[in-house]
Amino acid sequence: MPNQKIFASPQDVEAAFYEALESCDIDAMMAVWAEDEEVVCVQPGGPRLVGYTVIREAWQRVFANARKLRVRLSQQTAITTPFAMVSTVLEHISTRDDENQSAPVAATNVYVRGALGWRMVAHHASPVPPDSIGEAPRILH
Amino acid sequence: MPNQKIFASPQDVEAAFYEALESCDIDAMMAVWAEDEEVVCVQPGGPRLVGYTVIREAWQRVFANARKLRVRLSQQTAITTPFAMVSTVLEHISTRDDENQSAPVAATNVYVRGALGWRMVAHHASPVPPDSIGEAPRILH
Numbered sequence: 560m561p562n563q564k565i566f567a568s569p570q571d572v573e574a575a576f577y578e579a580l581e582s583c584d585i586d587a588m589m590a591v592w593a594e595d596e597e598v599v600c601v602q603p604g605g606p607r608l609v610g611y612t613v614i615r616e617a618w619q620r621v622f623a624n625a626r627k628l629r630v631r632l633s634q635q636t637a638i639t640t641p642f643a644m645v646s647t648v649l650e651h652i653s654t655r656d657d658e659n660q661s662a663p664v665a666a667t668n669v670y671v672r673g674a675l676g677w678r679m680v681a682h683h684a685s686p687v688p689p690d691s692i693g694e695a696p697r698i699l700h
Numbered sequence: 701m702p703n704q705k706i707f708a709s710p711q712d713v714e715a716a717f718y719e720a721l722e723s724c725d726i727d728a729m730m731a732v733w734a735e736d737e738e739v740v741c742v743q744p745g746g747p748r749l750v751g752y753t754v755i756r757e758a759w760q761r762v763f764a765n766a767r768k769l770r771v772r773l774s775q776q777t778a779i780t781t782p783f784a785m786v787s788t789v790l791e792h793i794s795t796r797d798d799e800n801q802s803a804p805v806a807a808t809n810v811y812v813r814g815a816l817g818w819r820m821v822a823h824h825a826s827p828v829p830p831d832s833i834g835e836a837p838r839i840l841h
Binding site: 593595597598599604605606607609634637638640641642643645647649667669671672680681685687688 | 788826
């Protein structure tokens with residue numbers, strides 16, 4: 560599976576990840592991920608998925624049930640080291656047909672710099688309890 | 701608050717994190733965390749907590765309701781860079797009085813190497829759906 564896109568920064572990877580999610584584009588989504596057996600993905604309410612192939616299958620199932628999504632991000636945090644970045648964010652996801660947002664999701668995203676530039680190595684998302692959102696979302700995306 | 705313990709490796713931080721969790725020891729727990737405004741903690745089913753002080757308060761609440769826990773870890777993964785490590789694991793948590801395990805929890809833990817050695821910068825935990833556990837836990841801890 561060709562996966563030759565080069566991302567020059569973790570911010571570029573994160574932008575590409577959420578663009579792929581919005582457009583339900585499996586090839587764009589998998590270009591974001593490191594092709595590694597130990598990459599990890601937890602979708603909201605789901606199990607821990609380990610490895611590039613398993614994660615690809617899971618995104619294919621998600622995208623089979625949705626045509627286009629709208630994702631707004633708020634309250635971003637970041638911790639950066641020379642070869643890795645931890646980003647956390649609240650995701651506000653809705654469908655294009657229905658602007659009503661679903662419950663927000665807290666996501667922890669980890670990006671690592673390798674020989675082929677920056678790639679995602681972990682995405683862990685979980686639903687946020689509705690009574691814990693103290694702040695209106697700042698729209699970043 | 702003194703936080704002078706030096707951890708020489710991410711594995712040392714992870715061991716200390718789970719020992720502090722088992723013993724419900726707030727000082728040991730907070731010695732594990734980087735004293736940073738952007739550290740992030742998501743407890744199972746909970747909101748995203750940002751910053752050392754907020755995270756301390758949350759662990760104090762957890763520990764106020766439990767005396768001693770038993771934590772077994774299984775199915776660990778790791779991705780390591782020179783200054784950061786991403787570890788994921790399934791946690792099997794029970795109380796000392798009741799050996800029946802609660803539902804497993806998927807945890808993503810991120811450790812960063814700073815001037816004071818390795819520290820935890822992110823802990824994101826979420827319940828695993830009961831029908832998704834395909835493998836008996838390997839006991840690591």
